[in-house]
Amino acid sequence: MSEQKFTKEIIRLSDTQNTIDSIVAKLKEDVIKVLRRRGGVVGISGGIDSSVTLALAVKAFGAKNVLGVMLPEKDSSDDSKALALKLADKFGVRVVEENISGALEGFGCYQRRDEAVKRVIPEYNPQTDKMKIGIPVEFLNSNMPPVFYVTVIFADGTEKSERLPMNEYLQIVAASNFKQRSRMSMLYYHAEALHYAVIGTPNKHEVQQGFFVKYGDGGADVMPIGNLFKTQVYELARELGVPQEIIDRTPTTDTYTAEQTQEEFFYQMPFETMDLLWYGWENGFSPEEVAMGMEKDEQEISRIFKNFERKKKTTDYLRMPPIHNY
Template sequence: MMLDPRALRIDPSFVERRILDFISEQVSAAGLKGGIVAVSGGLDSSVTLALSAKALGGNRVRALMMPEQGLTSESDITDALEVAEMFGVTCDVVDITPVIRAIYSALPNYDPQDLISAGNVKARVRMIINYYYANRLGKMVIGSSNKSELLTGYFTKYGDGAADLFPLADLYKTQVRQLARHLGLPRRIIEKVPTAGLWPGQSDEGELGVKYELLDLILLGWERGMSVESVAEELGVGVELVRGVFERVRRSRHKRVFPLILRLSSNKSELGSGSSWGGEGGRS
């Protein structure tokens, strides 16, 4: 079978070494003093914080926990602070509630029933705070998006999708869990229900309509250039489910590319390459 779960197994020690070198080299090459990591108390940000601290030293990393009143749980704040303490990182808690309320009140067409638009404001407010700290402290923003999220477009463009580095971007969600166990993160964080925390009751798998264990195998089939029908047959799932995942990848491509530039000259530069993360992948 091409899509056996064993195909997603990683060598966590090897992956850890590669990521530590990547973070260290990129921060050094940029001439910056360290890293900024937004933390939520969840799996991905906890792994990113742990790796950043191991790569740079905890004293060169600043963690930011940015809760919203009435939505972010105390347990998530506690978990984020615990992981920061585990790896010797200072974690600032910045309440975003006054900021998002001010933005909502300033928008003539604000609609609280439009959960996605309102939720994306929160993600972009957190991005602004990340980069304020990065500018103020001379550090690089280290993002925590994984391959499953990036390929399906399950992130906010210029929100959590905005960072200088994505150390986990070539790891599926299930692979990030493997790495988390290797790093010794608390079990409750590893097994926590994944959520972006943008509105009450939100969960990744609820929005995506599929468990990560299955989603990652479907995406692996897409990466290997398999057809919708072949993936569905091999995994024993419906064709419509697989087609829906492939469509998510296709429709979200604009979120993974730099803004396109109209070429008006023959001069060569890095501008307007339109390069994307994730390539073209499988057939729909």
């Protein structure tokens, strides 16, 4: 048993301003002194994580030393741009828009992805239909590793889901990852052209559970919110003055053509719940203590803890740098 009592409030920041100050001080130290860059580039999507990251970067380097880069492509949601512009305006940073659809066409991103979808659902017409992939929630309640399903939403509104065989799953993921990797390339272009660092936007769950693309959104020089739970990211957003529309927006993957929340795609539970469970697991609370604090079933918590363990282990590869000590 841990000394501290597990409650639903356990991950709330005791002093949000103090957390901001210490992240900002470290960010400044890391970028200016350690990396010897003179500012930061942040890819902004109108989402909460990139908005908080941009706001922190502005505090660390000053608005004139921060560049916001919008990186839409043809599957991006329409309101992302308006929100990203509102954010840049609020914090007074320069912003550039780089549409990466052409680069993605060149890589064959859409074509390779759609070929794989069509092998599983031959009726899929990428011109008119939308698609997404996800894990059914039932997998959370078992000790089985999850398998992904593809869902096509046809033009008439009907849907069809099929379990993805390995080759098709891998091809869809590999093709879609061109998006994050193209964004990373463009961010480094701007960073190098300005002698800035790339300020990454993944939060703690994304880093620890491997919900990022290696050398894609996982490719950055620093990740200032990489140790913050989503609940805490929202706390910082309010304190930093991130526009309310961004705070109110449901986090999406913005990766596939059909709309999809992050919860649906990867986490399988609301982030408030995920935060508490991960905190409990990471800090050595027993399933019994967490179950009591969250008014949940102990067996369910044990299963989720096992899933966390597995997720951490299977995604170690993503967090590893190249191995060069031969």
